[in-house]
Amino acid sequence: MTAKNVRWGILATGGIATAFTGALVDLPDAEVVAVASRSEASARAFAERFGIPRAYGDWNALANDAEVDVVYVATPHAAHRAAAGLCLEAGRNVLCEKAFTLNAREAEELVALARERGSFLMEAMWMYCHPLVRRLKALVDDGAIGEVRTVHADFGLAGPFPPSHRLRDPAQGGGALLDLGVYPVSFAHLLLGEPTGVSARAVLSEEGVDLQTGAVLSWASGALATVHCSITGDTPVAASVTGSAGRIDIPDGFFFPERFVLHRDGRDPEEFTADPADGPRDTLRHEATEVMRALRAGERQSPLVPLDGTLAVMRTLDTIRSQTAVRYPTES
DSSP states (O other), rough: SSSOOOEEEOOOOSSSHHHHHHHHOOOOTEEEEEESSHHHHHHHHHHHTTSSSSOOOOOOOOOOTTTOOOEEEEGGGGGGHHHHHHHHHHOEEEOOOOOOOSSSSHHHHHHHHHHHHHHOOOOOOOGGGOHHHHHHHHHHTTTTTSSSEEEEEEEEOOOOOTTSGGOOOOGGTTTIIIIIHHHHHHHHHHHHHOOOOEEEEEEEEETTOEEEEEEEEOOOTEEEEEEESSSSSSOOOOOOETTTTTEEEESSTTOSSSSEEEEEETTTOEEOOOOGGGGOTTHHHHHHHHHHHHHHOOOOSSSSSHHHHHHHHHHHHHHHHHHHHHOOOOOO
16 A cells, blocks of 8 residues: 555456446545456456556456555456455455355355455445444444344345346356345344344246345344345335334335434434435445555454355355255356
8 A cells, every 4th residue: 555545456347346436536545556357448448437547458467466455356246256366366455246255165265365365355245334324233232222123124126137137147146146135134144143044935037046035034032034135026125123122214225225213112213314424325435445444454354344244144145045946057
């Protein structure tokens, strides 16, 4: 890192890479210095759009760019293990999109590699870094609604997505669960930790990916969570957490909320809203800011998105897929 800026490399040039890079260029202490794609033309076009000085037509060149402090991996999740692993092997710090990998085995390999190399590694679970989600978690942890009894969260898109779309492609880790379901599952984990029980059902496409999945998660405390995801229906994308003394409702966009409502027994409802100073509700700046804070502090993982938590989420996703018969071509 320079005295002022953290230097970023961007690996892949799709929609989420575009959104994240747009957030980075608005941060005064972030500098995007390189981008890589399997297509040199795509990398150059992306670099020209954002004024990035170096564009590479292969991932290896970015991984070995010593002037890059941290690489943001924005490929489809089927390529996360290879892309993030390449960067970690080369000594780069990595922020890797979610779902973190295809399965827990690949996630464990990346975490072990980061720890062996002494590199920073974080899943890009921007929900965990959102100020209003952090406020909600603090309220729950402080006992504002008593002991947590139930959690609900859903995320669905109407589609329709044709068979050629990546969300329908098993080779790209397609299906609702890894792309959308990771949010409801991660929300439940944020509030309750790793479940002790999972019961799941899914509707599969002809290609063998899940069109929609529902699961009930259970904990030894007696708490339950219902989580749902779909690429065939536009759900409210809402969430709630109910405790022994109250409830918190996020009416829409639970993973990047603009407000939530706290209901406590014997009191009027309290509405919590996002601070306009934090920027647009869909900004990825909080995630980027947390990475840069951790790097400057010499940390190897973020306390907001700890690696053990990422591994726990991947284990839950694996269990859901095992119960719904969703397997990917690279899995034996």
